[in-house]
Amino acid sequence: MKLLLINPNTSDAMTAGIAQSAQAVAAAGTQIIAVHPSFGPLSIEGHYDEAFAAAGVAEQVRLAQAQRPDGIVIACFGDPGLEAAREATHAPVLGIAEAAFHAASMLATGFSIVTTMTRTCIIAERLVQRYGFEHQCRGVHGTDIAVLDLEDGGEPLTRQIEDVAREALARDRSGAIVLGCAGMSALCHTLTQRLGVPVIDGVSVAVKFAEALAALGLGTSKRGDYATPLRKTYTGWAAPLGWPD
Numbered sequence: 001m002k003l004l005l006i007n008p009n010t011s012d013a014m015t016a017g018i019a020q021s022a023q024a025v026a027a028a029g030t031q032i033i034a035v036h037p038s039f040g041p042l043s044i045e046g047h048y049d050e051a052f053a054a055a056g057v058a059e060q061v062r063l064a065q066a067q068r069p070d071g072i073v074i075a076c077f078g079d080p081g082l083e084a085a086r087e088a089t090h091a092p093v094l095g096i097a098e099a100a101f102h103a104a105s106m107l108a109t110g111f112s113i114v115t116t117m118t119r120t121c122i123i124a125e126r127l128v129q130r131y132g133f134e135h136q137c138r139g140v141h142g143t144d145i146a147v148l149d150l151e152d153g154g155e156p157l158t159r160q161i162e163d164v165a166r167e168a169l170a171r172d173r174s175g176a177i178v179l180g181c182a183g184m185s186a187l188c189h190t191l192t193q194r195l196g197v198p199v200i201d202g203v204s205v206a207v208k209f210a211e212a213l214a215a216l217g218l219g220t221s222k223r224g225d226y227a228t229p230l231r232k233t234y235t236g237w238a239a240p241l242g243w244p245d
């Protein structure tokens with residue numbers, strides 16, 4: 001099957017890293033098509049960034065229409081453009097935050113999120129509320145690591161995330177850690193070994209959920225608000241992205 005993996009930011013390096021994480025867990029017969037928007041922020045760390053990222057996700061879903069992907073994964077922790085993507089396809093669409101919350105809730109009664117800049121903690125808290133995981137998510141913790149600094153990785157950075165996660169587990173009395181950024185994907189294995197609890201990388205679980213739903217023949221409902229977008233004219237730079245041709 002074909003999975004479209006959208007990195008909503010425009011970093012080539014991060015897109016390649018996320019693709020590697022996805023490929024590592026994908027089934028033998030799964031082809032990962034990794035893309036990022038043609039415009040927008042290099043990293044997503046606030047509401048302004050997210051506004052452009054959501055449009056970028058819609059652009060990529062629109063452009064990939066001809067390839068008929070069996071599933072779509074949106075690989076940024078704010079799940080930008082998730083519902084727009086669901087309108088625009090019959091395939092299942094997974095956001096990494098929503099997928100990670102579901103996975104964590106099946107593995108522990110409570111989980112903590114460890115994310116990047118502290119200002120994004122509020123965005124993650126609101127996402128938890130929107131998806132209805134207030135009873136399972138016991139805390140959201142920032143590391144004040146910028147998203148693009150995750151590209152370099154390295155032991156000091158891993159240690160910094162590990163220390164915040166360790167404190168979160170103790171303070172929140174949590175049983176699992178959710179990584180609050182797609183750029184943390186490559187650290188999941190090391191952190192799992194060091195922390196001794198399930199560490200959930202949303203990219204990995206979203207890929208496996210997308211595979212499972214697609215294999216079961218389950219796709220996005222076209223009844224109600226996820227129905228195909230209404231035909232209309234788009235203007236300005238978005239003119240080629242109106243629905244349908």
Ligand code: 2AL
Nearest residue numbers: 043044076077116181182
């Ligand atoms: C993210 C993410 O996953 N990708 C990105 O650019 N920003 N999330 C975050 N909390 O900073």
